[in-house]
Amino acid sequence: MEKIELFSSKKKSFLLLIGSLLFLAGGIWFFFDAENLANFKYRSPILIKTIGIISILFSGIAIYISIKQLVKNQLLLLIDENGINLNPKKMSTQNIEWKNIEGFSELKIQSQKMVIIEVNNPDFWINKEKNYLRKKAIEYNFSNYGSPFVVSAVSMQINYIELLKILNENHEKYKKFA
Numbered sequence: 001m002e003k004i005e006l007f008s009s010k011k012k013s014f015l016l017l018i019g020s021l022l023f024l025a026g027g028i029w030f031f032f033d034a035e036n037l038a039n040f041k042y043r044s045p046i047l048i049k050t051i052g053i054i055s056i057l058f059s060g061i062a063i064y065i066s067i068k069q070l071v072k073n074q075l076l077l078l079i080d081e082n083g084i085n086l087n088p089k090k091m092s093t094q095n096i097e098w099k100n101i102e103g104f105s106e107l108k109i110q111s112q113k114m115v116i117i118e119v120n121n122p123d124f125w126i127n128k129e130k131n132y133l134r135k136k137a138i139e140y141n142f143s144n145y146g147s148p149f150v151v152s153a154v155s156m157q158i159n160y161i162e163l164l165k166i167l168n169e170n171h172e173k174y175k176k177f178a
Helices: 010-032 034-038 045-071 122-128 132-145 160-175
Strands: 004-007 075-080 083-085 095-097 101-109 112-119 149-152
Touching (some): 010 034, 010 045, 083 160, 101 160, 112 160, 132 149
């Protein structure tokens, strides 16, 4: 019984933390110095303060996530003979069995590559989801990419190429037994 566990990357989390702190500093600067910045490019200090507030909020969320991942190495993906578990914290909620997986394809958004998990029963997964936000996210994925599941290696310890290789190898290995 081989089990592959993919954890969050401390290096990537640290880089996210640094970037978020810089973004936070910029948001604070925009908020408190809006009158001086209004003379530079944009004429409205209210617009600049709004941009500052939005920047502070988003960077705050990113700082929280990065610190959480730095403190505790989080399990992000679990691959075993049963299938792929996209949410290992809630062990059975999103365990996609190998018999339901048709294959994997690449999704590229700007320069970021992601893996689309092509399933043979997307409506089942959409109807199964009880969490409203998660349900809207998988509905969005399905309507835009043809599958409810899109996986990114951005915060993982491995890169996109290694992730796709591991998924394809395990699909070939276990699909015939499903």
